[in-house]
Amino acid sequence: MLEFHKQILADLVEEDALLIMSPGLGLFKIFTSFLDLYTKGTHFVLVLNANQAQEGVIVEKQAAMGVPPEEQLQIIHNETTSESRSAMYRNGGVFSVTSRILAVDMLLDRVPTAMISGVVLYNAHRIRSNSLEELILRIYRKENEQGFIKAFSDVPEQFTTGFAPLENTLKTLQLRKVHLWPRFQVLVSNNLSEASADVVELRQPMTEKMDTIQKALVECMEITLAEVRRQNSMVDVQDFTIENSFFRSFDMIIRRQLDPIWHRISPATKQLVGDLSILRRLLSSLTTYDPVSFFYQLQMVITSNTAKDGAPTRQYQSQWLFLDAADKAITTARKRVYLKQNDPEYDQNDGPTVSDGKIRLRLVPEELPKWNLLHDILNEIEQDMPEEGAPVLILVDGARTCSQLRQYIDGINKPTNDGEPIPILTRLIQWFFSLQKSIYQIQQEDSASTNTSTTGSTSSSFNKSQTQRGSAPLNKRRRVRGGSATSAVTSSRPRSIVETFKTDVQEAVDLLNDPGPQEGKNENDDDIMMGEDDILPEFNLVSPGSIISVQTYDNDVDEELLEDLQPRFIIMYDPNPAFIRRVEVYRAMHPELDVRVYFMIYENSVEEQNYLSLIRKEKEAFERLIREKSIMAIPMPQRATPQQDAFARAVSSRVAGGQLRNKGPPLVIVDMREFRSSLPPILYAEGLKIIPCTLQVGDYILSPTICVERKSIPDLISSLNSGRLYTQCENMCLHYDIPILLIEFDENKSFSLQSLSDMKSTVQLSDLSSKLVLVTLTFPKVKIIWSSSPHETAAIFDDLKKAEEEPEVDKAVLVGAESTDDVNSSYNMTPQDILRSLPGVTSKNYKLLMNDVKNLQELFKLSVDDLKKIIGAEPAKKLYEFIHHKTGLQEQS
């Protein structure tokens, strides 16, 4: 541990505080050291918000240090039963718990809250007000004023958006102190500057083609952005320039600006905002993906955003696809993979060609400039290697680059014929063409299924070519496509980008049937991307004993990585500011080691801009935080005075003329699933008693007769479309006298359903208001509560409950339940949502499936007969066919 580490830890032990550090300075180290203080003895410490990977590392580290299993961090997740949880809490120790589980356990008095020695929140930047964490801390502080609260974060930027964000976060965390440890803090920079610096910074220019694509994509972004502003005058984006288009996430900024009226803006605008983020993602893929994958990704984006012929979504096609710049981008992206005969560059290159007789393509896959650079660095390292076997560490972003680099290094010293692409590119091209075939097939299938009637001629010719193809062995040279299609390709009439792309796909498909120079390798197409072994084979270029390790950046685990490998050479293939600091810390802790760091970055690229802006943003964030820290005023935490409150309630004049009623706080039964929303914490804060349990009908039970289904606006829209709301209303009407639909708006969003400008001159059945009217007409019994915010909801609930009996938990959970199993279970929503969107699955039978089958993977393994036994013949057939439907594969003959 360095001096500043010790100082931070000492400060933290002394007083309750939120610790914010620069990323990479060793937050995780401090976090684990802090936990170690509480492993011994009879402490009861709860850790919130740590993710699985972090939990794993902690346990591993503790085991390595010889901490006996019973003193190690105990992990409670959603498969730990409630009985064993209660027992675990009673025994004490250090626990990492999911917030939802802990909140429920605390509300149900399963946790001896008074015994808690302290609560530790990791990733504190994720804490929002009215979140479950806030609820937990409220309950904790209500019953336990002695225990500590410590919060950790290394994402300072997150504390600078919104109004007085730091102050509000501290209030949420029930803390009054914040400790800021930026990289420029005196002690930190003194500690770190003692180490000698040997950093080689390499600025690699992009290739000309990469540059062209980058410019074209930025142009698309610019025009898309202008269009958003034209459609929505309130959008305010200043200083849009090429440079800051890279690092300023305009899509996010706009999304934030439009958020208050998001449910009211036109689909066209939504499409544009979506396009912006797609473009930004493409920009970053340009430098991180190899040319083949990039071209493929670009194609995927285009295909999926192109409406199928005759489909109603046509009007919302992405506008940027029609721009010249987009055309340029995709053409250039293609030229980084292969050239067509009519490309001017075709004759100047001498890559291998493939041909189906009519069209000839030349494969010219571009090597990523960084690959060559890496090669050079490795050569240099070999020369400078002080001793045999010095460890070399290469760090990259993402598993994908990691595995590619391993392949590349593996292939470096294998001889290739002149002009032939290096092995990794050859493999990628094969992968690419096999996928092209799938996509072509998928497109044909989709268009055949959507409009069999309208495009009879095309689909019939498609069928013909398909049967032709089906009869042909895969790797046999033959011409596939008929003359007419070929002439369409070679004709020079102006085409939309979509058509251009279609012909690209067709050509690629033909080439696959005609594998050219790769013939023979093609048989195991499918294995190409799966076969690569993760273990690097022996590496000969550098001395045989040296260890080259390619790893991905993995925040907290990186610290361990450096300690474990003790590398002498570190190559940062992708820029990562946090890791640079980690290396600094590592070097300061091991002054005896001589470490050299290579740092690669594409010059004038999105990557460079991103990197620079990350550093800048962090610095600005700390400056803001320091300022806010100096001026913020945090009131002393208010200690609840329950007696007063209870008295005010007891003599409420609205209830029976002010008669005393001594029932304690009003009670609301809340469905477990509702704990994803902010309403339960707010209800608690407003003084209502909430009891979580799994409800089959409704979300909130206010009294024996009142049942409430809560819908936020997006929920309302989607559940009206999916029909779920209909079923829910049906169920509520069946079981409760006063079923209520609660339409809850968001605190900061506009309180109105639709905008005047969107209103058509006649009644539209598809309008949200029409659907709502239909609900009231269908279910006259269902009442509607309109609430402008969750806080308002809490007040309305409180109001409604004044004249009502308290609900009974035991009865509420049984309503609509088919078996006792239902009562004692909780659900995972995403798998359930997926299940319910499958064909053959209805609101009537999905529960049967969930009870009989463990998860989706198990479901997919079942035979038709198995399914038949659960949901009956007809739905079973539908479901089975959907699961096993093969798409994008040619029929094997």
Added chain:
Amino acid sequence: RRTAAGYGNTILVNYSRQKDNPILKLIHNVPWEHDDVIKCDFAVGKTTGVWFLSLRYHRLNPGYIHDRIGDAARTYVLRILLVHVDIDNFHEPLRELNRTAIQNNFTLVLAWTKEETARYLETFKVLEHTPPDMIREKAKEDYAETLERCLTNIRSVNKTDVLTLRSHFHSLKGIANARADQLAMCPGFGEQKVKRLQQAFVQPFIVKQKKK
């Protein structure tokens, strides 16, 4: 004057009460006629009556709506309290109206503009005999759309990703059985997305808390 035709396709308006209501002028998709016998303000169907309230008016005459509601006989199956939110400080009155409506068996409907208010009246009439098919579970669409809707349930998965998955793994089952390293090789799939996707397939539907 209440004719059979009057209940057919016209909105009946209690003209003596509503003659000054500006929203009358905005009802143009459906004909309306006077009828001062009805208890409600607007009869938009045989069994549906609408009572209208402007919040601005309510603020000046807080007792009015209570009298009207109390006066309302149980003549209509569906009784709508249509409120025009035309003041900024709506929290207090709305909180009260939400409760009043529920306690008196009224369904509250809010509109924020005169146009929207008129539109609600029209909509109730137009949809009077419409079956609720629009809001019921629908038969599933074609394969591509269903698959897209199914997989986009997973956070951060978009339609481009669905297509990428289809071209790599060819069937829903194939996608579900794909290994993490295979998924990671798909362009557009970062670690987070791979994790979320896999979790969706292996996570149990139900976590049984007690074994009995």
